[in-house]
Amino acid sequence: MITRKKIIAGNWKMNKTQAEARVLVEDLLRDIGRFDAAEIVLCPPFTALAAVSELLSTETNLRLGAQNLSEHASGAYTGEISAAMLKELYVRYVIIGHSERRHYQNENNALINRKIKAALAAEIKPIVCIGETLPEREASHWKKVLETQLTEGLAGFTEEQLADIVLAYEPIWAIGTGKTATPAQAEEAHQFIRQQVGKLFSAAASDRVRIQYGGSVKPENARELLTQPNIDGALVGGASLDGRGFTAIIKNACAE
Ligand code: PEP
Numbered sequence: 001m002i003t004r005k006k007i008i009a010g011n012w013k014m015n016k017t018q019a020e021a022r023v024l025v026e027d028l029l030r031d032i033g034r035f036d037a038a039e040i041v042l043c044p045p046f047t048a049l050a051a052v053s054e055l056l057s058t059e060t061n062l063r064l065g066a067q068n069l070s071e072h073a074s075g076a077y078t079g080e081i082s083a084a085m086l087k088e089l090y091v092r093y094v095i096i097g098h099s100e101r102r103h104y105q106n107e108n109n110a111l112i113n114r115k116i117k118a119a120l121a122a123e124i125k126p127i128v129c130i131g132e133t134l135p136e137r138e139a140s141h142w143k144k145v146l147e148t149q150l151t152e153g154l155a156g157f158t159e160e161q162l163a164d165i166v167l168a169y170e171p172i173w174a175i176g177t178g179k180t181a182t183p184a185q186a187e188e189a190h191q192f193i194r195q196q197v198g199k200l201f202s203a204a205a206s207d208r209v210r211i212q213y214g215g216s217v218k219p220e221n222a223r224e225l226l227t228q229p230n231i232d233g234a235l236v237g238g239a240s241l242d243g244r245g246f247t248a249i250i251k252n253a254c255a256e
Contacts (some may be wrong), residue, residue, distance in 0.1 A: 004210050006226065007166055008250050009065055009127060010240025011095060011214075012048075019091035021048035025062075027243030033060040037254040038233065041065040041093045041127075042240075046081055053089045065093035065127065066100060076104045079195035083122030087172040094119050095235070097129045097153065099172045105188035109152035116153065120161055121218045127166045127212070127235065128153060130193070142171075144191055150196045162197070167211045168235040170195055174215025176237060183224045183231075187211045190230035219248035226253035 003077060016024065021044050043065035044052050053064050070080035086094065096110040112128065119126045130149040132142040133230065146169075154162070169189050174181050181189070190211050198206035213225050214235030223229055234253065239245045 002207055004208070004232045004253060005094070006038035007041065007210055007212060008038050008253065009043055009093065009095070009212065009235050010246055011041070011043045011067060011098070011167075011237050012045060012241060013067070013100070013237060014045055015241055016044055016048055018048050018051040021052050022055065024241070024243050026051050028246065029055065029060055031243065031247045032250055033058075033062060035250060035254075036061050038125055038249060038250060039063065040250060043067050043093070043095055045073050049086070049089045049091065053091075063092045064090055065095065066091045066124075067095050067098070069094050069096070069115060069119060069124070071111060071118050073118070081228060083118045083124055086124060087122045091124055093125045093127055093166070095123070095129065095168075096126045097149075099129060099131055099170060099175060102129075103172075111150055112153045113155055116165065117155070120157075120164060123164075125164045125166060127168050127237070129168045129214070131170040131172050131175075131215075137171065137173060142189065146189065146193060147205050148195065148198055150200065154197075159201045162201055162205050163208060165209070166233075167193060167197075167209060168214050170214035170235060176216070180216040180218075180221050180225070181213070183221075183228050186225055187228040187230055190228065194230055206243060219245055219252055222249040222253040223255065236244055 041063045096115045101107045116126045132145040194206050210232040212233040212235045213231050217234045217236045
């Protein structure tokens with residue numbers, strides 16, 4: 001069995017001006033700038049990417065991520081941001097298919113698939129979000145939902161491309177609600193996702209793929225969640241906006 005390095009990403013969503021972003025990143029650089037037990041990714045809004053990128057140009061293990069990108073390379077797409085524009089700012093990761101974008105912007109699996117393609121073409125690693133709603137969980141449809149999101153979202157990619165993709169299991173009922181999946185519920189879903197990746201690609205690919213958990217991760221629950229055998233990191237929303245809280249999540253999750 002291979003070891004999968006943990007990856008913990010902070011999704012700041014539509015929060016932090018450039019000035020606020022600088023304060024948070026300076027705190028993080030001081031507290032976990034050299035931390036290397038996990039890969040750490042900061043995903044500010046587009047408007048703060050340049051400011052954060054500049055701060056991360058010093059020697060640090062913190063990586064820059066974006067929250068979205070266009071499926072198109074360039075052209076008449078008002079308000080959109082291309083992979084090349086992100087690449088120029090040293091963006092290494094991009095969140096694709098977050099449930100808020102699936103819901104508010106009607107992003108579907110086919111579009112998500114094209115966005116993954118655009119990111120990979122620019123050598124930006126996609127963090128691909130999947131997850132079920134509360135009614136889908138209560139009706140025991142969650143496996144079907146995850147299976148469809150994976151099959152359609154990852155259609156056409158090679159095993160080599162999959163090696164650059166991180167998956168994030170984010171049960172929608174646990175995002176921003178303070179309701180966390182129990183470690184057993186999350187582990188069961190992660191195990192299922194890994195099994196599906198095995199069916200779609202290969203046993204080796206399934207063994208290698210990193211799967212983050214997201215949904216109300218906090219300093220108090222990070223360790224129990226991230227020590228489950230199939231949970232390889234976290235995608236943290238609200239709690240990543242506070243330097244101390246985000247640092248505590250990372251340190252608790254990686255404590256020996
Ligand atoms: C998210 O938006 O990806 C997320 C997990 O949010 P929160 O941690 O606030 O639930």
